[in-house]
Amino acid sequence: MTRLPKPQTEEPPAESPRSIGGINIDPVPATDLGKKSVARSLPVHRPPGAIDEFQFLIGCTRCGDCITACPYDAIFKAPDRLGNIASTPIIQADTSACMMCEDFPCIASCKPGVLVESIPPVMGTARVTEHLCLAHHNTTCTVCGERCPVEGAITVADGKPTINEDTCTGCGVCRYVCPAPENAILLMPAFSRPGRPHV
């Protein structure tokens, strides 16, 4: 598995404001009242290669082909209680994580093209909750680092794992395998994803 870059958002972010000790020293830009605000939705853990959520919901036909195509049963139909995303494909790493196949059969199976190969397969990001992690309790445990399918996403130093958020794809394998009494991996879906590429 090669190292994957983070997805490029459509507009490159402005340079982050300069700060001293966390205190902003740049002038605050004026509010642009002409700019439309985007409808807000809760982030959803989508299969790899999913396009921007707004476009995804418009494009996805709820056909279930990606669910059938996944060799690891990692993709589910979202339950009805989730309102407007009901029946769309989601990943629940606690039950079965995305195994980051090299050829992404889910993407290949998507006819409406809401899962696409041309954007990086980044579903979200994971983080180690240190006070729950057994290795951080000084007992031996290295499962997440061993089973992570993305090279370089988890580094183990001094027996303790850290997740490199620039490399992590949010596949959820580490969350799925974590044997701590209370799961020590916090898995967050991507807050925004790139839009449908212009072909």
Added chain:
Amino acid sequence: MSQSMQTLSHDRRQLLKASALAAAGSLVTGGSLPVVQADQAVDDLPTGEGMSWNKAPCRFCGTGCHVQVGVEDGRVVAVAGDKAADVNKGLLCVKGYHVGGILYGKDRLTEPLLRQEDGSLKPIEWDEAIKIIAKRIFDSPETFAFYGSGQWTIPEGYAAQKFMKGGLSNNHIDPNARLCMASAVTGFLGTYGVDEPAGCYQDLDECDVLITWGNNPAEMHPVLFSRVTDRRSRGENVRIIDIGTRRTRTTDAANDYLEMDSHGDVPIALGIMHLLIENGTYDKSFVEKHCNFRAHPESGKTLFGEAISEDEFRKRIAEYTPERVSELSGLSVEQIRMLGDLFGDDDVKITSLWCMGMNQHTMGTAINTLVHGVHLLSGHFGKPGDSPTSLTGQPSACGTVREVGTLAHALPGGRIVANPEHRQQCEGFWNIPEGRINATPGYHTVKMFDQFTIPTDEGGDITTMFVQVTNPGQTLPNLNKLFNDKKNLADKFLIVSDVYPTPTTELADLILPAAMWVEKNGIYGNSERRTQQWFKMVDPPGDARDDTWMTIAIAHKLFEMGHEGMKDKDGEFIFAVKDESGEEVPIWEFDRYYDTNVDKHLFEEYRQFTTMKHKNLAPYDEYVKARGLRWPVVEQEDGSWRETKFRFSGFDDPFVAEGEEFDFYHSSTKDGRAQIWFHDYEPPPEMPDDEYPMWLCTGRVLEHWHTGSMTRRLAPLNRAMPTGYVEMNMEDAKAANIRQGEKVIVESRRGSCELPVWIDGRGRPPRGTIFVPFFDETKLINNVTLDEHCPISKQPDYKKCAARVKKLSEAES
């Protein structure tokens, strides 16, 4: 086979989460459970409506961590590390945090099952099952064998021992610890004349150097290893030296990694002794005052050997120069000199740890005595932090097997069947007629199963075997020779008591459902001589019952049938228990079994045996109060009981004479001295060759315990470690064109096993070696291993045999 745990209700799960990393000291118990007094008041465990907490040692390894078990509505709902426990101080390993779940796998055995003609299993009543067993024993008592375990509680092992040796006059009783601890036992006996370590876990808190001899405590005894890594994180300087045949998680934490060839430990130990003598850095005064030299006589190998002079020892050891040791062991001359200098340094405290790497060894007894010898010769002995310490794999390998003596040659309290005085003492304690105990040792494990799987008309003289708390169908070496043949032998009868279906129950003719862990009372004894008691907290499922009860019920059925051996001198039942009014309690009826505490009766009877070898135990009630006590436990003038941390050392051991610094009071030479042994190096019995070019080593993984029959039913552990695998070196895999994850065949002259490949995985074996864990019941690597064993301890060598790895495509062609 379903491996998932029953789901817990939402708030239970919350509670489990909330409490899992919490820990307990004092607790309030409800119902009939006794109140456990806390050594310190730590109480941050949630106590919901009707929730009660009580202590128990963990069910898994020999470390002996204590857990607090939370019970609600007759179900174990939470487990927490016990802060009041000296062993683990609230910490647990990844297995321990989930130990509560082992009771609730979906496929628990809940009724006795009898194999029918067509191979199916039919549920039967307990009465019938007990009758079938009793009849088979009654008809042929001398061809009956009892195979037990280091997971037997002390009372279970004691009952089995008394039933066999004191009842049936039959010594065919042996435990799975023969596959695990036997070489450590013979090592201690050969060196000190008495079994079990002199030091304790405190050595880990005080050593400057920790040497792991073919041992991987980071994964197998993580709580103990964290005691050492913890010290480092506090800024203490602890040097860890890992001597091994492959890189492991322990190597990751080690300052020095000395990679040796298979069997290299023997020459390394000899090489260290050579340098101590050559450089004159051995501890002259310690050796002069407290040691003798010993070797095997010309006539053959014996446990106690014969005396040799110091000059003779010097002459023989002189041949193990660093250059020669380097050739034999694969270490460099510098590395060997480094070890020699280290042991020659009086200012550092050195603790050696070992486990299966030294015990599962065709020179197991030799390497054990040699490592003790290195410590004795260098004087790194008997002070906190200076200690040769063996670790155990099972929770009561020490407490039950080694102390109760459930071995083919042993009797309780360090006695042996071959010694007429010992037999007499036991007959006295048991109040049985003189001469009832058989003087001939029974069959050791490998021999026992060999005799069981050889057809009767070809001399296979074991026809009925009772297996409790262990899984030989997965753990015996060379399964095709020692176990799998049972399938085709109609007249051999296998009885298995277990909690889940296993490869062993697959061939069983009668399966008995057992109660486990906190579904019964129990007592374990851990690696540091610590005896630990717990009470029953929940009922076993369905018709599952205690192993002790099974043994007593079978004995009573034989008693009813008129078997003379089940009567004592006065004609009473050998397991008779009387209540306060002198009435016998019918403990052979299961609904009356808990009318009294049978564990306590058996334990109090067994205690009498322990004083001969100065392994004194306190009364049962003292263990109820404590988180275990390390024997010898001696009563003080004020009526309290004091445990012993360092045996043979004057500053701590009550049995060392006043003013003496050291006293090996069970010395085999009867002069208060320990033995420093010499052994010549012998090559392994099977070496890689053109046909089978790889060394195969088997072992364990952190997430699963032994054969996985318990841990494989815990979803979190199974997710973390879902399958057995073969660990390969990257270069070997490239040369054979094998890819990561590919399924291959590992085979030897004895059998084969199909496994996925893990290249440079958790452990990194050097070129020409492969490693396979044995926990996976669907991938029995013991079809491949060798049943060669140490001539003295009879313990098989699972760590080295010649094998080859084949691609599936090659295997099919």
